[in-house]
Amino acid sequence: MRIYKVGGAVRDRLLGKPVTDIDWVVVGATTEEMLAKGFRPVGADFPVFLHPKSGEEYALARTERKSGRGYGGFTFHASPEVTLEEDLIRRDLTINAMAEDDQQNLTDPYHGQRDLEARLLRHVSPAFAEDPLRVLRVARFAARYAALGFTVAPETLELMRQLSESGELEALTPERSWKEISRALMEDQPQVFVEVLRACGALKVLMPEVDALFGVPQPPAHHPEIDTGTHTLSVLQQAALHKQPLTVRWACLLHDLGKGLTPEEEWPRHIAHEFKGLKLIKAVNERFKVPRDCQELALLVGEYHTHGHRALELKPSTLLELLQSFDIYRRPQRFEEFIAACEMDARGRKGLEERSYPQADYLRGAATAARSVAVQPLLEKGFKGPELGEAIKRERLKALKAYKEAAST
Numbered sequence: 001m002r003i004y005k006v007g008g009a010v011r012d013r014l015l016g017k018p019v020t021d022i023d024w025v026v027v028g029a030t031t032e033e034m035l036a037k038g039f040r041p042v043g044a045d046f047p048v049f050l051h052p053k054s055g056e057e058y059a060l061a062r063t064e065r066k067s068g069r070g071y072g073g074f075t076f077h078a079s080p081e082v083t084l085e086e087d088l089i090r091r092d093l094t095i096n097a098m099a100e101d102d103q104q105n106l107t108d109p110y111h112g113q114r115d116l117e118a119r120l121l122r123h124v125s126p127a128f129a130e131d132p133l134r135v136l137r138v139a140r141f142a143a144r145y146a147a148l149g150f151t152v153a154p155e156t157l158e159l160m161r162q163l164s165e166s167g168e169l170e171a172l173t174p175e176r177s178w179k180e181i182s183r184a185l186m187e188d189q190p191q192v193f194v195e196v197l198r199a200c201g202a203l204k205v206l207m208p209e210v211d212a213l214f215g216v217p218q219p220p221a222h223h224p225e226i227d228t229g230t231h232t233l234s235v236l237q238q239a240a241l242h243k244q245p246l247t248v249r250w251a252c253l254l255h256d257l258g259k260g261l262t263p264e265e266e267w268p269r270h271i272a273h274e275f276k277g278l279k280l281i282k283a284v285n286e287r288f289k290v291p292r293d294c295q296e297l298a299l300l301v302g303e304y305h306t307h308g309h310r311a312l313e314l315k316p317s318t319l320l321e322l323l324q325s326f327d328i329y330r331r332p333q334r335f336e337e338f339i340a341a342c343e344m345d346a347r348g349r350k351g352l353e354e355r356s357y358p359q360a361d362y363l364r365g366a367a368t369a370a371r372s373v374a375v376q377p378l379l380e381k382g383f384k385g386p387e388l389g390e391a392i393k394r395e396r397l398k399a400l401k402a403y404k405e406a407a408s409t
């Protein structure tokens, strides 16, 4: 039995990046031998085991053959005869298809090291097409390593294009897709993920609502970059630069979907795009079974981001409606995330990246003013039930009027 480190651990060590989890491949062993050594099997069908002490993954060298559509359609062949080279050839990228023994001797039959140096994300073999998730993986790696100068090899992009056209992407489960999307959004250059998906035609399949934003103009006075797709990518880039959490990044990606629905005669204006976009945001959220906090923020940012920008001009009653919609009393964090998404939207415009955003502090101040209304005195005055609700609202409105006046003097 011979054991090798494979995949990301080898790649990241050669790149001088920190290695977090290590995957191992075991050549020349049977399931029985692994079990006898105390390894714990991971799923019934996969020849993958967990090390009894470290908990790291050890996979028997295997060949995979696709026997049907979608992720279920795999047959595995693992046997002691499968060689390391046969195992490596079925992997996605050459830079992920290197192995290392315990002396750090590299096995690199598909020239991963050469591609690391050339900064190329290149598929190993036609077996790439056996798992359509790899289209998303490559886009994610492109986002992660963009700062190092990596690009997708033209022949790999072509294969990704064919896979996207073939209808295979539709067979991906929402869970697998979301895992890639969410990881990609948390990379330093998440906009590259979207760009690569667009370049190979996968964006049109996965998120046609985002794809539709490219080629849609906006008024140059507010949007010097003009194109809505370009703007969306810049907003995402700003979100990453400002280290925003996943909720904010997801909301940034979807905030302007409504602009893709504007009839051309109305361009470059987008009347009521905030409201029109909601059904599209909902559809994307549902398509990938997006976690609730991301879903909610995307919808709220979609509906109210223009309110955020106009915060200083809003009437106290509109301001109060905004604060109520966010349930700022019980969900203070969510309102902060809304403010952050609005700020990223304001900065994700050509030449305006460094602009100040006084709306942010103004909105925070308004939330503080509304929250400062004490309920106890109203209870003491005898208000109950719906009347109490109305009385609280009146007091909050008063507080917001005073806040707005104080802010404008």
Ligand code: CTP
Binding pocket: 006, 007, 008, 009, 023, 090, 091, 092, 093, 096, 097, 131, 133, 134, 137
């Ligand atoms: N792999 C693959 N195709 C996939 C998933 C994984 O070929 N759809 C192979 C690659 O060789 C990869 C290895 O399995 O390097 C381990 O996969 P995973 O742990 O998902 O990714 P890493 O490459 O370790 O990358 P990350 O740093 O993103 O975890």
